[in-house]
Structure formats: C-alpha cells, structure tokens
Amino acid sequence: MLSTTRRRTLQWLGLGGVASLAGCATKSPTAAQSLDETEEPTQQGSTNLVDQVAADPTDIPGPIDRSESAEVDVTLRPEEVTAEVEDGVTFTYTTYNGQVPGPLVRVRQGDTVNVTFENPEENTMPHNVDFHAVAGPGGGAEATMTNPGETAHLRFKATYPGAYIYHCAVPNMDMHISAGMFGLILVEPPEGMPEVDHEIYLGQHELYTDKDAGEEGQHAFDYEAMRNEEPTYVLMNGEKYAWTPNGRGPAATVGLDETVRVYFVDGGPNLSSSFHPIGSVWETLYPEGSLTTEPQTHIQTRQVPPGSTTIATMSSPVPGDFKLVDHSLSRVVRKGCMAVVRAEGAEDPEIFDPDPDPQ
Ligand SMILES: [Cu+2]
DSSP: OOOOHHHHHHTTTTOSSSSSSSTOOOOOOOHHHHHTTTOOOOOOOOOOBOOOOOOOTSSSSSOOOSOOOEEEEEEEEEEEEEEEEETTTEEEEETTTBBBBBBEEEETTTOOOEEEEEEEESSSSBOOEEEEOSGGGGTTTTTOOOTTEEEEEEEEOOOEEEEEEEOOOOHHHHHHHHHHEEEEEEETTTTTOOSSSEEEEEEEEEOOOOSOOOEEEEOBBHHHHHHHTOOOOEEETTTTTTTTTTTTTTTTEEETTOOOOEEEEEEESSEEHHHHHSSOEEEEEEEOOOOOSOOEEEESOEEEEEEEEEEEEEEEESEEEEEESSSSSSHHHOOOOEEEEESSSOOTTTOSSSSSOOO
16 A cells, blocks of 8 residues: 555545544543443544554564563553545544554563553543453453543553453443454563564454445444444454555565464454464464463464454465465455465475476
8 A cells, every 4th residue: 555545545535634524513422421321423534644553563562571570651542543444445443542453562460550541632532441451340441431631540460461452441332442442462471471583463353334345435434234243344453454465565574484473352343253374374372362271283273252362373484475364254355354474485395386397
C-alpha cells in the first residue's frame, strides 16, 4: 500500500482536511451506563486521520532479563482514528495508542504494574481496559472507565504468568473490540521465556461494516452485521493483508532454521481463529497462552478462541514465504486475514524440491 495512493484516496474521500464527518449527533454514553444497556451509538467519523493502524509485528519489548520484581509503568491512550482498511476503504477505529492490536505489554510475574489510562479530550466515547492478567474485579475495567478528557490510574500485581488479552469493556464492548480495542499482555515466568531468534506480535479480529469488502469510501460500523456475526473483514493487525508482501511487507524476514516466536491474540469479538502456518507447523505451542503447562509440539492448526491467545514457534529449513492464516480460509481469501513470515537462504532439494528430475 503506497502512502501516496493512500493520501490521494483520503483526499478523494474528503478526509484530508479539517472537514468533519462527525455531523451525525451521537448521544455520548456516560461512564455510569450499565453493562446490559443496549443503546447503539452511531459511530462518528473521526477527523483524526492516520496513515496506519496496523501494529508493526516486530515493535515489541524485548525479553525481560531481570531476576527481581520491578514496578512497570504502562500508559494506554484510547485513540479514535480513521484509517484505511485497504486501498480506498476507510473506517473509524477505536484503538489503544493508535494501533491494532494495542501495544504488547511485557512484565514479569511478581511485578507491580502502574497503568495510566488517558482518554483524550477529542474522543467521542468512554473507554476502559480489562486485563485478563489482573487478579481483581473486571480486570481493572471499572477502575479505568473514563469519559473523553479524563485520566484514570490502576495499580496491580501480576500474580500469575501467561499471555493474556486485554480489551475494552464498556457497555458496547463488542463494538469497541471489533473496532480495534484489544491487545496482549505477556507475564513472563520468573525464569523468563526460552530463547528464540525472532519474536513477532499479531492480533486477529473482525470488522463489521455497512458496505461490502472493497467497496470504496468510508465504512460505518454495522451493528446488525455484528449481531449476525457476519463480518465484512477478518484481519490480522487491523488492515487487509497488512503484513504481507502485498501490504506493508512481511511480518518478519528470517534466516533458515531461525526460530520465530509468535505472540497471537484473538480479539474477536466473536470468531475463533484456526491458526496455522502454511508450509510449516507450530513446533512448540502454548495453548491459550498458558506458560504453566508444557507446550504442545508439531501442531498444524490451533484453535484460538476470542478473548484468548497463543504463543507458538515456527522455523523453516528452506526459503519461502510462510503464510500465517486462520484456516477458516474464506476469511483469508475474501476477508483479508493473513500475515507472512519470509525465510531467506539457500534452497535444499533434499528437503524440498519443487522440480525434481524424472526418475
Ligand atoms: Cu472503548
């Protein structure tokens, strides 16, 4: 996706300047709303245009090498931004820190985490965060419930290890998550994670819009489609084929036999992912992101439910592009769900020969 094309498209859509799409009045839900309230606010177009919501899969904190607990400060900003899902198609996302999935938070079991939750004034909706790594009511959802312009603080101790989802949990939480509000928090065990050559971060979720996939223009959120669980797009990192050679480039480019560890979160809000590396297998896989269970080995496809994660490794002895997909393949072919790990190096016909000599 070329940024010049992108800019031209945004101008064509009338989104390049200060013109506001936010004319449709939205009743601003308040922090006092109850969970069973079913009011469905019209999602407003945001003038906050950005070139990219797709989180860079390699932009994650490195392994923790501390042998003692520490205090870790984390700032999450729920940002409502408009960006392209694919060329010519824009959508107003709700995000953590402007990216989908939200930033990978990495701490060590026993650490104390100080969360600052800043809901920017220019937002139109209340937001919060529920961390599945939090031992406490709502995973911190009520403690971080904020209207635009408000800041909240949450302090928690990471008492158990594992890879956990975090997500928005306001009354219309399915809409907020679908529009991008989910991410992964990794709580490393005291002994740390096994060493690998590369780590990447991917998040799958569904987008429900009022137009067909690929139809140009601004897509509004479609509650009816969400109620029927019929997404327009199923995405990895928030954009169609974001981290593939046809998008922004491979999620990672690695050498032969180098191990790639994938931190994978399924935001949903509704669909399980059948997570599979085409041309390979998951050599070690921690089901549901559990780090207190022995990993499984040589797994072809692993179901990852919405609201869960997996940690899985792969490598390749031969070069090529390895597509990481949801093996519910219509989501790949028709709805945009794919990332690519590229392995570079010399061919090895002993292992893989696409054109063998006749015997
Ligand atoms: Cu939200």
